[in-house]
Structures are given as structure tokens and as C-alpha cells.
Amino acid sequence: MVPLLFLSAPAFALVTDAGGPYTVDAGDAITLSAEASILTECTRVEYSWDLDGDGVIDAVVADDPTVVFDAADLDGPLVVDVELGVSCEIIDGVGLDDRAWTTVTVNNVAPELGEPRIPASIEAGDTVLLSIDATDVEPADRITIAWDLGDGDTARGTEIAHAWAEPGTYALVVTASDDDGGSDRWEGSIEVVPVEDPGDDGGADGGADSGGDGGTDGGTGDGGTDGGTGDGGTDGGTGDGGGRDTFVDGGDTGSGLAPEYEILGTGCSCGSGGAAAVFLPMLLMGWRRRR
Ligand SMILES: [Ca+2]
Ligand SMILES: [Ca+2]
Numbered sequence: 001m002v003p004l005l006f007l008s009a010p011a012f013a014l015v016t017d018a019g020g021p022y023t024v025d026a027g028d029a030i031t032l033s034a035e036a037s038i039l040t041e042c043t044r045v046e047y048s049w050d051l052d053g054d055g056v057i058d059a060v061v062a063d064d065p066t067v068v069f070d071a072a073d074l075d076g077p078l079v080v081d082v083e084l085g086v087s088c089e090i091i092d093g094v095g096l097d098d099r100a101w102t103t104v105t106v107n108n109v110a111p112e113l114g115e116p117r118i119p120a121s122i123e124a125g126d127t128v129l130l131s132i133d134a135t136d137v138e139p140a141d142r143i144t145i146a147w148d149l150g151d152g153d154t155a156r157g158t159e160i161a162h163a164w165a166e167p168g169t170y171a172l173v174v175t176a177s178d179d180d181g182g183s184d185r186w187e188g189s190i191e192v193v194p195v196e197d198p199g200d201d202g203g204a205d206g207g208a209d210s211g212g213d214g215g216t217d218g219g220t221g222d223g224g225t226d227g228g229t230g231d232g233g234t235d236g237g238t239g240d241g242g243g244r245d246t247f248v249d250g251g252d253t254g255s256g257l258a259p260e261y262e263i264l265g266t267g268c269s270c271g272s273g274g275a276a277a278v279f280l281p282m283l284l285m286g287w288r289r290r291r
């Protein structure tokens with residue numbers, strides 16, 4: 001604050017007030033105002049602003065006590081000294097000059113993280129790439145990106161490669177930090193699935209085939225058909241694992257009757273069942289014929 005200055009009479013007065021102190025975020029702008037200044041009997045007022053404290057006037061405005069302070073390219077935290085000079089003209093060529101100072105504090109602005117790019121499917125042990133973008137309104141700020149991968153490992157950088165050894169759900173935390181203490185944080189999770197066994201398809205198919213064939217063989221497939229041709233005795237005897245086998249006489253006996261016989265299995269897997277399966281139908285056939 002500057003003391004009152006008087007000309008020939010107390011009616012003429014100038015008290016310059018630059019307002020503030022001001023605060024603005026880096027990247028933003030703020031209006032500075034000298035409207036609190038006391039201007040008495042001034043016929044014309046000129047405001048001269050040094051907005052960066054270097055002693056060089058940056059803006060001269062007539063009859064408007066405001067000016068815009070632009071922090072677009074500034075790197076916070078920063079305190080800028082601002083000097084305001086006011087010229088109050090009372091009559092042509094005669095007036096008062098006064099100055100005042102204030103400050104503008106420019107705050108550091110934290111960086112901002114985007115959404116991470118994560119593969120849709122991650123298998124255990126598979127090395128995958130993860131990436132994320134971070135921005136900071138202050139061009140001078142350097143950003144560091146840190147990854148906490150949830151399995152005890154960490155990494156740094158906008159793009160990283162990592163492999164989770166075991167399947168499961170892992171917490172994923174990404175932090176972007178500038179060199180002025182500002183930070184942003186992203187939290188999520190990663191699903192890591194078990195490794196797909198390359199033999200799974202074959203194994204499944206094979207299993208299905210085997211199971212199917214086995215069941216068919218033991219039940220009604222080969223056993224039944226083969227039974228008609230004589231192989232069924234062996235297949236049926238070893239494949240049923242219990243339950244009921246049906247053998248159809250394929251007409252090998254030449255009887256032309258094609259009778260159907262049922263053997264109630266007892267879990268026998270003995271190979272000799274083949275012989276039993278051959279002879280028993282024959283015995284039954286004879287038994288039926290005798291009746
Ligand atoms: Ca200047
Ligand atoms: Ca900064």
C-alpha cells in the first residue's frame with residue numbers, strides 16, 4: 001500500500017492497489033484487478049503491468065484496472081512477482097504516478113492418467129504388454145509412471161512387459177507422478193487364466209473318442225456288433241466294466257434265427273469272458289431250440 005499523495009489539495013489523491021495475492025493453477029488464467037485503487041480527480045488513468053517480475057512492462061491498459069495473468073506455460077509451484085504502475089492524469093500533462101506490488105502463486109497441477117491398455121486374455125506365464133498414457137499441463141514437468149502388478153513385481157514406464165506366473169486375480173495399481181509432487185492413480189485388477197494345455201483339444205477329443213468308443217465298445221457298439229461276428233465276446237468281456245451287454249447274433253451260426261441274447265454283467269473284465277460270450281449264446285440258442 002502506498003501512502004496518499006496529494007497535489008495542491010487533498011481532493012487529488014492516488015492510492016495504487018494491485019489486489020491479490022492471487023493464486024492460479026498452472027495452465028489456467030486469472031484476472032488481476034487494481035480496482036481497489038483510490039483515484040481522486042483523475043481524468044485519465046493508465047495501468048502498466050509487469051506480469052513476470054522482470055522489470056519490463058508487459059501490458060499497458062488505459063482506464064481498465066484489470067489484466068489477464070496467463071499461466072499456460074508456467075511450471076508450478078511458482079510465485080510470480082507482479083508490479084503495477086498507475087498514472088493518474090489530472091489535467092493535460094499533469095498528474096500522479098504510483099506503483100504497487102503483488103504476487104501470483106502458480107500451483108503445480110497433478111498429471112492425469114488415461115485408461116490402461118490390457119490384453120483381453122492373459123494366460124499364466126505368458127508375457128504380455130501393458131501400456132498407459134499420462135498427461136501434465138505443465139510442459140516442463142517430467143512424469144514417472146509406476147506399475148504395481150499385484151504379484152510382488154513392479155515396473156516403470158508407459159509400456160511394460162510382464163508375465164504372471166500363476167493364474168488368479170491380481171490387483172493392478174498404476175501411479176503417475178510429476179517431479180513437483182503431483183500424482184494420479186489408477187486401480188483395477190487383472191485376471192490371469194490357466195495355461196491352455198495345447199493337448200487339451202486332442203486330449204479332450206481323444207478322451208471323448210476313447211470314452212465314447214470305450215462305452216460303445218463295452219456297451220452296444222463294437223461289443224454288440226462284434227459279438228455277432230465273434231469278436232464281441234472279447235470286446236464285450238473286457239469293455240463293459242459291468243452293466244448290461246447285448247450281443248446280436250450276426251447269423252454266423254447259420255441258424256437264420258438271429259436271436260438276441262442278453263448277458264447281465266457283473267463287472268467282469270476278464271479276457272476269458274470272450275469265450276463265455278461265445279459259448280453262452282450257443283448254449284442258450286441250443287436251449288431255446290430244445291424248448
Ligand atoms: Ca515483464
Ligand atoms: Ca510442475
Ligand SMILES: [Ca+2]
Nearest residue numbers: 109138141178
Ligand atoms: Ca505437474
